[in-house]
Amino acid sequence: MGDTKHVQGERSLLRLDERFPLSAHQRDIWTVCRSGEESAQFTIAGHQRLHGPVDIDVLAGSLDRVTRRHDALLTRFGEADGVPYQWVGHEPLPVEVLDLSRAPDPAAACRRAVDAALMVPLRLRTDRLFHPMLLRQDAETVHIVLRAHHIVADGYALDLFLTRVLTDYESHIGDGSCPGAPDEPSAPDESSALGAPSAPGEPCPSYRSFVDEDLAYRGSPEHQADQDFFRERLNGAVPALFARRPARPGGDRRVSVTLEPEEVAAIRATGTSVFSYVAAALGTYLARLHGTDSAMLGVAFLNRRGPRHAATVGHFATTLPLLVPVGPADTLDSMAGRVAADVRAYRHHERLALGDMPRPAASGDGRRQLFDTTVSYLNLPELPDIGGLVQERTGHQRRHDQDALAILVVHHRNTDLLRIELDCAPDVFDDGLPPARVAEHLHTLIRHGLAVPAGPRPASRSWTPPGGRTRSSPRTGRPYRYPKA
Incomplete structure (x- = not known):
C-alpha cells in the first residue's frame, strides 16, 4: 500500500489506499450490515430529470470529474481482526449510460430503472459503493441516477453532489472542454441550505477530516x-x-x-x-x-x-x-x-x-x-x-x-x-x-x-x-x- 497518487481534495497528504477508521455513524451501519449484506436497506438514490438541449457526453464528463473530487465516493471498506477500516480507492466507476428511447414506453422504462436503483444491495466488502448512471429517455430528456450505500453518503450529500455536477456541466457546456477530462431534519430545519456548491475545479472538503x-x-x-x-x-x-x-x-x-x-x-x-x-x-x-x-x-x-x-x-x-x-x-x-x-x-x-x-x-x-x-x-x-x-x-x-x-x-x-x-x-x-x-x-x-x-x-x-x-x-x-x- 504505497501508492503516492493523491485524491483531488484539501487533504493533499491523504494517500490512496491509506487505511483509516470509520466514524461512529459509519460504524453503526457497518454493525448492522455484517449480518445482512444481502439487504438493500442501506441503498439510497438521487435522481434528477433534465428536459431540454442536454449534451449527454458533457454531462457524463461532469459526473466523472465531480466524483473524483470527493474522497467519500471513492471509499472502500474492509476488516482486520474484527475491526473495520476504510480507504480511498483509485478510480471511480465509469458513468453508465443507458439509452431507453427505443423502449415501448421510454418514460415508464426510466421510472422502472430509477426504482430498481433503490432495490440493489451494495455489499460493503466487495462492491463499489457509488454508482452514477445516465438514462436517455428521448432526444430532449435525460435522467441522472445516483445509487450509493448510506455508509458513504446521506441524502444531503447526494443533493450537494448533484448541484455540483450541474454547476460543472454549465461551465463546460460551451467551452469545448474534453467531456471526460478529469479535473440534513435532512435535519428538520426548513431554513437550512445546501453548502456552497464549490466552483468547478476547486478542491472539495475531505470526509476524512470529519472522521x-x-x-x-x-x-x-x-x-x-x-x-x-x-x-x-x-x-x-x-x-x-x-x-x-x-x-x-x-x-x-x-x-x-x-x-x-x-x-x-x-x-x-x-x-x-x-x-x-x-x-x-x-x-x-x-x-x-x-x-x-x-x-x-x-x-x-x-x-x-x-x-x-x-x-x-x-x-x-x-x-x-x-x-x-x-x-x-x-x-x-x-x-x-x-x-x-x-x-x-x-x-x-x-x-x-x-x-x-x-x-x-x-x-x-x-x-x-x-x-x-x-x-x-x-x-x-x-x-x-x-x-x-x-x-x-x-x-x-x-x-x-x-x-x-x-x-x-x-x-x-x-x-x-x-x-x-x-x-x-x-x-x-x-x-x-x-x-x-x-x-x-x-x-x-x-x-x-x-x-x-x-x-x-x-x-x-x-x-x-x-x-x-x-x-x-x-x-x-x-x-x-x-x-x-
Missing part, C-alpha cells in the same frame, strides 16, 4: 455530556414497538399523500414548522395505535456543524430518539411547539451516534430498540439555472429492516409543495391496516388539527378515520377500536 474530528469527539467531555443529555431525556421511557412477524409476499408498501398549499399555509400560520406539526400528528397517531400516552420517534438530523461540514460530501446524518408525549388536553398546535423546542435542544447534542445512545431494557421479544418509526425531512433545494433546461429532482431512501414505518416529509424550498411519503413494513401494515389507510388517517388527523388548533378538543381525539372499526392493537394483540372524535 478525525469524530475520533477526537468520542473521547471528549462533550461526548459524555451528550450521553448524559439523552440519558436524562429518555429516563423511564418505555418505547412502544410494533409486533413483528414473517411478511406476506406482494402488496404495495410505499404510499404518499400530498398536503394542499392551503394546508401548508395553515400549518405555518400556527407559528411552528411543517416538520414539527407532522411529527406531532405522527406521535398522536402512534400513541392511539399502541394505546399509550406517548410515542418514540426516530428523527433524522443533518449533523453538519458549520460551513465546512455543509460543503462536504459523505455520511453525517444521524437518527435520534424523540419522545412525543400525548396528553389528554394537548392539541397538535401545542404538541408541535414542544417538538420544535426539543429539536432545537437536540441540535446541540446531535453529534452522538445512535450506537452510543443509552438503551432501554429489552422488550418482551428481546429487542432493545429505542424506536421502530422514523421521520425525516427532505428540503429539496432551488436548482441552478441552466439555460433551456427544465429540471426536476427527487431523493429516494428505504426503510431499514428493523423499522416498521419510515416517513419522509418532502418539501420544495420556497414553495408550499409538500408530500409525505410512507414506507411500511408488510408484516405490520397488511390488509388489516394497509399503508394507504395509514396515509389517509394521518392526513385526516392533520386536517382536523388545523380546524381547531387551539380549541378544547384534544389532539388525541380530534379525528375520525374513514372506515373506523375494531382490530388488534399492533403492540399488544388485544382488541382495539380506532379513536373517535
